[in-house]
Amino acid sequence: MAPMADRGRARSRLRQAAVRETAARQGGVVSRAQLRSMGLGPNDVRSEVAAGRWHAEGRVAVRVGAASRLGRLWRALFEAGRSARFDGVTALQLAGLINWEARTVDLVVPHNRSYRAVEGARVFVERDLEPAAPTRTADAPRSEPAYALVRAAMNSDSDRQAATLIAMSVQQKVVDPARLLQVWRAWRLPRRREALEPIIVDVCDGAHSLGELDFARLCRERGLPEPKRQVIRKGRDGRVFLDVRWECGLVVEIDGVQHFQGLAPVDDALRQNAVVLRSDAVLRIPVLGLRLYPDEFLDQVAMGLVARGESVA
Incomplete structure (x- = not known):
């Protein structure tokens, strides 16, 4: 009898180890189907829940560890x-x-x-x-x-x-x-x-996102004077190309997503500072902002033009 009992305890330890390993990957939550595949039937689950070692999680899962966000995700997955x-x-x-x-x-x-x-x-x-x-x-x-x-x-x-x-x-x-x-x-x-x-x-x-040509079109539709595009200025490393500029000294830089990657913000800051130090005013407009809030950004452009003596419609 002792060898059979020993084998039964060994199987139980193996099952419990498998449950703990699965639960560790799933935020402490294991489905009843997974438990069945490990050899644990409804009676085993009820015993563990009654003893307070496990906790029922909905209709199809039990929690065998501490509650966690990952466990809540897995519970929802099992329930669906x-x-x-x-x-x-x-x-x-x-x-x-x-x-x-x-x-x-x-x-x-x-x-x-x-x-x-x-x-x-x-x-x-x-x-x-x-x-x-x-x-x-x-x-x-x-x-x-x-x-x-x-x-x-x-x-x-x-x-x-x-x-x-x-x-x-x-x-x-x-x-x-x-x-x-x-x-x-x-x-x-x-x-x-x-x-x-x-x-x-x-x-x-x-390469195909909204750029200076589209911005110039938006200005015309709004009744704003059309700016010059790709204006050249001298910078720390030679020539600097500004996206758009008006003669009054207002500059608009249209920032695509590439302007927010790597060292691009540093380069943009150096370029903008060089322009401002020459007495131009710079407005930066993220291209996504121009997609989502064109009126708000064009209002700012109009205010900048009026502040520098330009007439707008």
């Missing part, structure tokens, strides 16, 4: 169903996005699969799922970042929020800009196409 995977902002955060506060857990399921609604989660039902298998982080099934970002942007509360999320994901190298453009172009029926198209192009493809 087997076909669900992490998506949207949640997938981006698992891929490395930082400094973004998420109010919900984002999940996605194929349009032809059933799922359960989950409190505190939003579930995207999509036809446009990437053809390859989902990527994994610490065994977490999640969408490829480019797909996750497009869905998050399409379901953002505002164009401003979408633009911020797109810019941050690219700047933090969570999403490759070329891949984002590729996924966006291939999307069959994207929501908010008119709003998101210029934002994604501005962030991912600076």
